[in-house]
Amino acid sequence: MDLLTFLDFLGISVFAMSGALIAARRETDIIGFILLGTVTGIGGGTIRDLLLDLSPVFWVREPVYLQICMLTSILTYFIAHYISTYRRVLVWADAMGLAVFTVVGTQIALNAGSSAEVAILMGMMTATFGGIIRDVLSGNESLILKKEIYVTATFIGACTYVLLIEFYVPEVIATWGVISLTFAIRAVAIIYDLRLPGYKWINNEEK
Amino acid sequence: MDLLTFLDFLGISVFAMSGALIAARRETDIIGFILLGTVTGIGGGTIRDLLLDLSPVFWVREPVYLQICMLTSILTYFIAHYISTYRRVLVWADAMGLAVFTVVGTQIALNAGSSAEVAILMGMMTATFGGIIRDVLSGNESLILKKEIYVTATFIGACTYVLLIEFYVPEVIATWGVISLTFAIRAVAIIYDLRLPGYKWINNEEK
Amino acid sequence: MDLLTFLDFLGISVFAMSGALIAARRETDIIGFILLGTVTGIGGGTIRDLLLDLSPVFWVREPVYLQICMLTSILTYFIAHYISTYRRVLVWADAMGLAVFTVVGTQIALNAGSSAEVAILMGMMTATFGGIIRDVLSGNESLILKKEIYVTATFIGACTYVLLIEFYVPEVIATWGVISLTFAIRAVAIIYDLRLPGYKWINNEEK
Numbered sequence: 001m002d003l004l005t006f007l008d009f010l011g012i013s014v015f016a017m018s019g020a021l022i023a024a025r026r027e028t029d030i031i032g033f034i035l036l037g038t039v040t041g042i043g044g045g046t047i048r049d050l051l052l053d054l055s056p057v058f059w060v061r062e063p064v065y066l067q068i069c070m071l072t073s074i075l076t077y078f079i080a081h082y083i084s085t086y087r088r089v090l091v092w093a094d095a096m097g098l099a100v101f102t103v104v105g106t107q108i109a110l111n112a113g114s115s116a117e118v119a120i121l122m123g124m125m126t127a128t129f130g131g132i133i134r135d136v137l138s139g140n141e142s143l144i145l146k147k148e149i150y151v152t153a154t155f156i157g158a159c160t161y162v163l164l165i166e167f168y169v170p171e172v173i174a175t176w177g178v179i180s181l182t183f184a185i186r187a188v189a190i191i192y193d194l195r196l197p198g199y200k201w202i203n204n205e206e207k
Numbered sequence: 208m209d210l211l212t213f214l215d216f217l218g219i220s221v222f223a224m225s226g227a228l229i230a231a232r233r234e235t236d237i238i239g240f241i242l243l244g245t246v247t248g249i250g251g252g253t254i255r256d257l258l259l260d261l262s263p264v265f266w267v268r269e270p271v272y273l274q275i276c277m278l279t280s281i282l283t284y285f286i287a288h289y290i291s292t293y294r295r296v297l298v299w300a301d302a303m304g305l306a307v308f309t310v311v312g313t314q315i316a317l318n319a320g321s322s323a324e325v326a327i328l329m330g331m332m333t334a335t336f337g338g339i340i341r342d343v344l345s346g347n348e349s350l351i352l353k354k355e356i357y358v359t360a361t362f363i364g365a366c367t368y369v370l371l372i373e374f375y376v377p378e379v380i381a382t383w384g385v386i387s388l389t390f391a392i393r394a395v396a397i398i399y400d401l402r403l404p405g406y407k408w409i410n411n412e413e414k
Numbered sequence: 415m416d417l418l419t420f421l422d423f424l425g426i427s428v429f430a431m432s433g434a435l436i437a438a439r440r441e442t443d444i445i446g447f448i449l450l451g452t453v454t455g456i457g458g459g460t461i462r463d464l465l466l467d468l469s470p471v472f473w474v475r476e477p478v479y480l481q482i483c484m485l486t487s488i489l490t491y492f493i494a495h496y497i498s499t500y501r502r503v504l505v506w507a508d509a510m511g512l513a514v515f516t517v518v519g520t521q522i523a524l525n526a527g528s529s530a531e532v533a534i535l536m537g538m539m540t541a542t543f544g545g546i547i548r549d550v551l552s553g554n555e556s557l558i559l560k561k562e563i564y565v566t567a568t569f570i571g572a573c574t575y576v577l578l579i580e581f582y583v584p585e586v587i588a589t590w591g592v593i594s595l596t597f598a599i600r601a602v603a604i605i606y607d608l609r610l611p612g613y614k615w616i617n618n619e620e621k
Contacts, residue, residue, distance in 0.1 A: 023351075027354070027408055028352055028354060028405055028406065029354060029356075029403035029406075030403065031403070032352060033406070046258070050258075051460070052474065053471075056258065056259055057260075059325070060259065060322075063322045063324045066324045066325065066328065067324060080406060081409050118473070118474050121452070121480065136551065137339065137343065137351055139348065142551050142553065144442070144552075145437075145440045145442055145551075146442075151446065151449060152443065152445040155445050195443065196445070199438045199441050201438055201439055201441055202495050230559075234614065234615055235558070235559055236563075236566065236611065237610065238569050239558055239559060239565065241569075263465065263467045264465055266532070267466065267532050270529045270531045270532055273535065284613060287613060288615075345556065345558075346556065
């Protein structure tokens with residue numbers, strides 16, 4: 001197993017865990033953990049594959065992804081109270097998953113012959129739509145509406161990757177460079193609590 | 208029309224009714240009934256067909272399913288106040304639909320060549336995702352987060368079905384056996400208000 | 415560029431703006447504008463293409479739609495405070511988009527060989543599901559549950575279009591006739607605040 005595959009597995013596992021932790025907080029039974037964990041883990045890549053018509057979707061072709069999500073969710077059922085004490089670890093693992101999925105998603109779209117805009121959007125969706133589905137299903141505020149630099153990091157990463165490939169930078173360099181870049185942007189945002197300027201709503205009239 | 212087709216039609220009709228009843232409670236007009244009823248009735252099978260790349264989805268191929276959903280929704284508009292007095296009837300019809308859809312979904316996935324894990328997930332999704340979409344659209348708490356034995360019954364049913372087929376049990380026996388089993392699990396859960404142990408969240412730190 | 419293409423572009427642009435305005439109200443950063451605007455603009459047509467198996471989806475084939483959504487969203491970031499003063503303009507542009515998308519969606523489904531029921535549902539979904547996804551992602555009450563004549567206008571429009579084509583009315587007449595009809599229904603509903611009778615929920619028993 002090469003490093004990229006390992007990071008891919010790690011990323012999906014971390015995302016599944018983030019879904020299962022929501023189930024823990026809502027005190028569901030173990031099946032709730034499995035369903036919410038699995039949907040969060042595979043959601044982003046599933047939507048990407050449906051939109052690009054890469055069929056059937058990746059986890060139907062390679063059930064190992066499904067197994068990772070299920071095992072992680074079950075594991076989380078037993079260790080969720082430990083994990084919740086180490087939230088910082090999770091935030092960092094999530095940043096790693098975010099970086100890997102951005103590159104993997106953009107790469108898959110480009111290999112499928114997508115245009116630059118489509119590939120960028122696919123990179124962003126692969127990395128963030130699992131979390132968005134998790135938030136919708138659990139009734140949490142969607143991460144789209146959060147002001148952290150999160151979706152933004154995937155946007156910058158995906159744009160950079162497309163640019164590098166456009167300028168004939170070798171794929172292996174582009175891959176590791178952009179994973180590092182995306183992770184670094186997210187890391188700086190976490191450490192310094194950075195955010196882009198949010199729009200300031202001026203209430204001209206009552207809606 | 209054989210018995211399985213009849214139960215399939217009954218199941219989709221009951222699910223459509225459960226969606227239309229949410230529309231009744233929110234006091235929408237009749238188009239709201241039709242849209243919410245239809246999406247609830249066909250939602251689970253639609254997602255299954257998209258993920259397995261069985262295209263086009265089943266109700267595009269066989270519009271009778273769409274007609275059943277629309278007619279049920281319109282009917283519900285006129286009789287919703289009667290139905291609401293007989294909630295118990297609906298709960299039992301829903302249990303029947305749940306059991307049938309679990310088997311139908313698992314079966315379709317296996318016939319499409321899916322692995323065991325995928326087939327189990329497809330059985331669960333076919334049976335529950337219509338209701339999940341209904342809850343998301345209407346802003347109700349998702350049934351994923353409920354503590355009833357509901358998703359769990361579909362999980363046990365789908366696993367059992369895959370096992371039986373694996374051990375060369377004839378399809379007709381597996382079908383009726385697992386429909387009975389899934390219905391029985393759900394029935395016991397309804398009567399005795401059984402539930403699996405929920406995770407107990409211990410608030411180590413304020414999130 | 416013919417008039418229909420122009421209206422199609424106008425419609426998608428208006429829908430994208432309605433998504434971006436939600437981002438403005440929630441005070442997200444510019445990436446939140448782009449994501450919510452784009453998903454709202456292309457959501458309805460995307461679901462239509464997935465369900466009809468017209469793959470890949472339209473904006474993967476023709477990225478100009480994606481560019482329109484992104485540019486509109488970015489523009490909205492800078493002019494949202496002006497727009498909010500002119501809400502009436504937006505309501506009318508939205509009605510125009512609704513009318514165009516109803517006809518485009520129904521037309522595409524019929525051309526793909528769909529039955530009448532499926533084509534009607536596709537017309538309705540093309541016109542309304544972008545807005546429904548927007549509402550789900552932003553936690554607003556879904557437009558399915560609203561009592562305005564909105565989904566209803568698309569229903570009448572799509573039914574009329576299917577009927578006209580059935581009776582061999584030339585496509586160009588059907589197209590412009592139904593766009594006008596749908597727009598007129600919506601316009602009358604806006605001006606006179608018309609609505610269909612909503613279901614009256616009688617609380618027989620506590621749920």
